[in-house]
Amino acid sequence: MTHWKKLTNPDYLGAYALEKGQRLTLTIKYIQEETVVGPDGKKENCPVCHFAEKDVKPMILNATNMKAITALLGTPYIEEWANRQITVAAEKVKAFGEIVEALRVQKTVDKGEKILCEKCGKPILPTTKMTAAEVAKYTKSNTGTEMCLDCAREYAAQKKKQQEETAQKTNQEVKESTEDENN
Numbered sequence: 482m483t484h485w486k487k488l489t490n491p492d493y494l495g496a497y498a499l500e501k502g503q504r505l506t507l508t509i510k511y512i513q514e515e516t517v518v519g520p521d522g523k524k525e526n527c528p529v530c531h532f533a534e535k536d537v538k539p540m541i542l543n544a545t546n547m548k549a550i551t552a553l554l555g556t557p558y559i560e561e562w563a564n565r566q567i568t569v570a571a572e573k574v575k576a577f578g579e580i581v582e583a584l585r586v587q588k589t590v591d592k593g594e595k596i597l598c599e600k601c602g603k604p605i606l607p608t609t610k611m612t613a614a615e616v617a618k619y620t621k622s623n624t625g626t627e628m629c630l631d632c633a634r635e636y637a638a639q640k641k642k643q644q645e646e647t648a649q650k651t652n653q654e655v656k657e658s659t660e661d662e663n664n
């Protein structure tokens with residue numbers, strides 16, 4: 482059992498992380514049981530879903546969402562949920578006589594915008610701050626190519642290395658030409 486108040490725990494993805502009406506499509510990396518400390522300091526073991534997308538906090542799965550994922554992915558085995566996608570949205574739910582917003586796994590997965598990385602060919606994944614389209618736009622403006630964040634990081638690292646090598650080479654040439662002048 483997961484008390485709804487846990488869903489506001491800032492260590493985990495919750496309804497608070499989404500704009501009104503926003504749907505977030507995420508790729509499941511793995512699910513494991515973890516000890517979760519609630520706002521009241523009480524410890525409880527809960528299934529926690531970790532996502533492949535960068536900058537996305539793990540999500541505590543309650544029974545409702547576990548059932549929703551089982552129905553959506555067609556299997557109750559969490560090992561078979563890895564690398565599959567789910568779409569979550571904030572929904573108003575009744576809990577302990579109050580209406581609160583909670584994350585709910587949706588019945589369908591948003592397939593809408595699948596933008597492929599021009600470098601590695603894998604789909605560009607969204608982050609909580611940027612949609613896939615925004616990641617594509619961002620990397621294109623910085624590198625001239627629409628690429629995933631992994632490739633963008635690699636590109637940045639390579640560029641830095643190249644610049645360092647060029648700087649070294651220039652230093653070397655300057656040194657050599659000075660030596661020539663001295664001869």
Ligand SMILES: [Zn+2]
Binds near residue numbers: 630
């Ligand atoms: Zn890539």
